Amino acid sequence: MMLAAFAQPVFDSQRTFRELLQAMARPALPRTLPIVPPAPAPIAPAAMAILLTLCDSATSVWLQQPDEEAMRHLRFHAGVKLAQRPEEADFALISDPGSMPALDVFARGDLRYPERSASLIIQVAAIQSPAAGKGGSQFAGPGIRDTATLHVEGLHADFWPQRAALAEQLPLGIDLYFVAAQQLACLPRTTRRLEG
């Protein structure tokens, strides 16, 4: 048996695109995805919504856990090319962030074409905006007034140091979409995490 994807491909992907745009424009602010389509494991439904919206036959996708059924589903519904290696990916789906490759493995673009870089869709345990003083990390940058607080649960200890190291290479870099259940939060390369 095969699973369906968006019930109304055009309208559903347009509505999702609007949310993704808003989430990238207002980094570190969790939003709720309007539609989550069926998805075979290990792809989470929220991640599938993003893949169906942003990827097509001109996009290569790398799966951290390349399950046969998941690959068939993606090829069928999004028409994507599947990348064999993470450095070839336009989009990478991280379904087990605890064991994900180092961030500097992914494409960061070059100075003439900084947009030729990878976007990572990372399936995490939870994303929340805790109240001040209740934990989480502080973020600043374009699209954030003063600072924003975001807690992402399920990342390994090296994740933030690896991302901080990439920040020196701006405008090169990678962009991050975190998903948990129907929640989404984005960290584009321009968003800085404040230490301490």
Added chain:
Amino acid sequence: MYVAVKGGEQAIARSLELLAEARRGDPALPELELAQIREQLRLGVARVMQEGSLYDEELAALAMRQAAGDMLEAIFLLRAYRTTLPRFGYSLPLDTSSMRVRRRVSGTFKDIPGGQVLGPTYDYTQRLLDFDPTAPAAVTPATAPLPSQMPRVLDLLDAEALIERFAPGDDAEPFDLTREPLSFPADRATRLQNLARGDEGFLLGMAYSTQRGYAESHPFAGEIRMGEVDVLVCPEELGFAIEIGSITLTECQMINQFQGGNGVPPQFTRGYGLSMGEGERKAMSMALVDRALRCDELGEASYAPAQNQEFVLSHSDSVEASGFVQHLKLPHYVDFQAELSLLRTLAAQQSATPNEQPLSTAGEQ
């Protein structure tokens, strides 16, 4: 440069209403149906599809009606619409040798296997306006159909191998102008894609110039064929090829005398034209220009406009051309003011030098 100017919103809204009213014409008359346009203006539909670069008779008919018969506007509408559709993939190369032929003529060989078939053509009309068109008599079909396979005349009848042949070679992925911008020098596949989308009037003029001596051209129409060709695609989900329907195509194989050069022996070389629907003039023009643009490859002297690929390929597209010409209508108030004040300054300087005759009176108070 032009600047945004506010304040025209109401006027624009009324202009759009006027346009809609003008397009519809006398409301006492019935509105044109798309099926009428598709069936009775089929050559216009073919041109809009070809230069709009999208084979879809319904959409082309809709564009023609919306553009009130302005073909370039209809082509623009179709080009704009296609950008809203997802690209599923690339077809297998069209096999024009298995075309279900409805017209096929050769200007070089009289007796061709399968015969010369005139089909529907204006060639033998008297070009007299018919003020009283009566219902046409139904054509009585011949007892036997045409052969199901009609090999290309040029491949079939060239026993001496004096006509250039083309082999598929390694089937390299061709450049795609809808994905990457044009750059020079452009290879032949890229040039053909550009010419296929190119304006018929522009290509006709260019082709005519090659015949009048602005290129070393001594052409013959080796074969022109028109008919239906199956479209095959091989979707990844299936892993095998299927037909998705048929389209009408016109193909022109032009042959040109060639004295030899650049390592190529004396022979007839070929120019190629292909057009959607019944588009014979376009296919012939395309073939002549294609041949003229091969001058560098064949080591011919290159001096004529039709041999200059930067000139031809950069100016062939009617959407680009009409956009750039017509953008002059937009407000250029700031540019014009700048030039005006420059001229005033120059004129003032000139009149301050008494022994020089002023060239114009532009700056006088």
Added chain:
Amino acid sequence: MDTSPNLARAQWMSLLAQSDPAELAAAMDGFAPPADLSWLRPAQTGLYMLRGRVGGSGQPFNFGEVTVTRCSVQADGQIGHAWVRGGNARHAELAALADAMLQDEQRHARIQLQVIEPLRRALERRRDEASRKAAASKVEFFTVVRGE
């Protein structure tokens, strides 16, 4: 396209795509839709880039696009696909449904007999007539002997 099940399927898929949508709808009218039916990929219109060949037989080049409507359906466990030229969603849905039903051994023979064969004959008839009409305009040259 070499193995015979794929060849047979390619042939019926091609025929369904080449058929007149109204004739296809009429032929499918006599069949109850499968009980367990889900549209895996609802009918969607997009583009294929058509490719020609230089000189008709040489290197491929990108010629221009064509509208194509595709559709995939899951019907009683069989997955049916369709790709049809143009923007007719109903044509694609019916072709996908027929493709799924033709893969079902219980239904295959009846669909083949009541849908595929009549459509094939209608298509052949139309093509034959168009070809014979064109053949009516075939030129018959007479050689005129000149001189003494």
